[in-house]
Amino acid sequence: MKLGIVTGIPGVGKTTVLNTIKEILTKNNAKFIIMNYGDYMLKTAIELKYVNNRDEIRKLPLNLQRELQLEAARNIFRDASSLGDGLSFLDTHAVVRTPGGYLPGLPKHIIEILQPQVIFLIESEPEQILKRQSNDKTRSRTDYSDPSVIKETMDFARFSAMASAVLVGASVKVVKNVEGDPAVAANQIISSL
Numbered sequence: 001m002k003l004g005i006v007t008g009i010p011g012v013g014k015t016t017v018l019n020t021i022k023e024i025l026t027k028n029n030a031k032f033i034i035m036n037y038g039d040y041m042l043k044t045a046i047e048l049k050y051v052n053n054r055d056e057i058r059k060l061p062l063n064l065q066r067e068l069q070l071e072a073a074r075n076i077f078r079d080a081s082s083l084g085d086g087l088s089f090l091d092t093h094a095v096v097r098t099p100g101g102y103l104p105g106l107p108k109h110i111i112e113i114l115q116p117q118v119i120f121l122i123e124s125e126p127e128q129i130l131k132r133q134s135n136d137k138t139r140s141r142t143d144y145s146d147p148s149v150i151k152e153t154m155d156f157a158r159f160s161a162m163a164s165a166v167l168v169g170a171s172v173k174v175v176k177n178v179e180g181d182p183a184v185a186a187n188q189i190i191s192s193l
């Protein structure tokens, strides 16, 4: 199994880079899967009739959210393993900025189930991230609207990714999302896994 966890703070271009990875690997007839952590949580939440939609998940009692997080990790590992020597990518967050502080996205009990080889951190200049956010009217990311907040969140994402990597011996790779060319980051991620 080859699993790379792809992280990046909101607005850095993670969705764009992952879509580019998909295009490149599809063109190359490669065996791969791109999984989104939230999608896996939502699937279980709907099956268990906890929620009807994605936005209800973060309003559930924390113990149920933790149960969904754990079940998602087990299912993600199962799907990545079943791909054999194909490439698996998991779209998630190294850190989540909350009013109560920075929350690790990959705590011990989760990273130990996932067993990734690499944790990727997609980064861009804070000013660039702000510009992309303001150009992208389809999403609301106002909680990341200040360059110093973005810089601090990126720092904590690095600390958090390394702390998770230490637990399973994964590597941490910082990948820059170059303005105008998301394929640069996409190719780096593919070749590093």
Ligand SMILES: Nc1ncnc2c1ncn2[C@@H]1O[C@H](COP(=O)(O)OP(=O)(O)O)[C@@H](O)[C@H]1O
Binding pocket: 008, 009, 010, 011, 012, 013, 014, 015, 016, 017, 132, 133, 135, 136, 177, 178, 179, 180, 181, 182
């Ligand atoms: N390398 C890039 N160069 C220019 N614009 C980009 C690049 N990557 C992403 N964008 C733009 O930035 C905005 C946010 O990208 P998105 O992939 O949705 O971010 P995320 O998933 O990290 O929140 C979008 O408008 C997207 O088109």
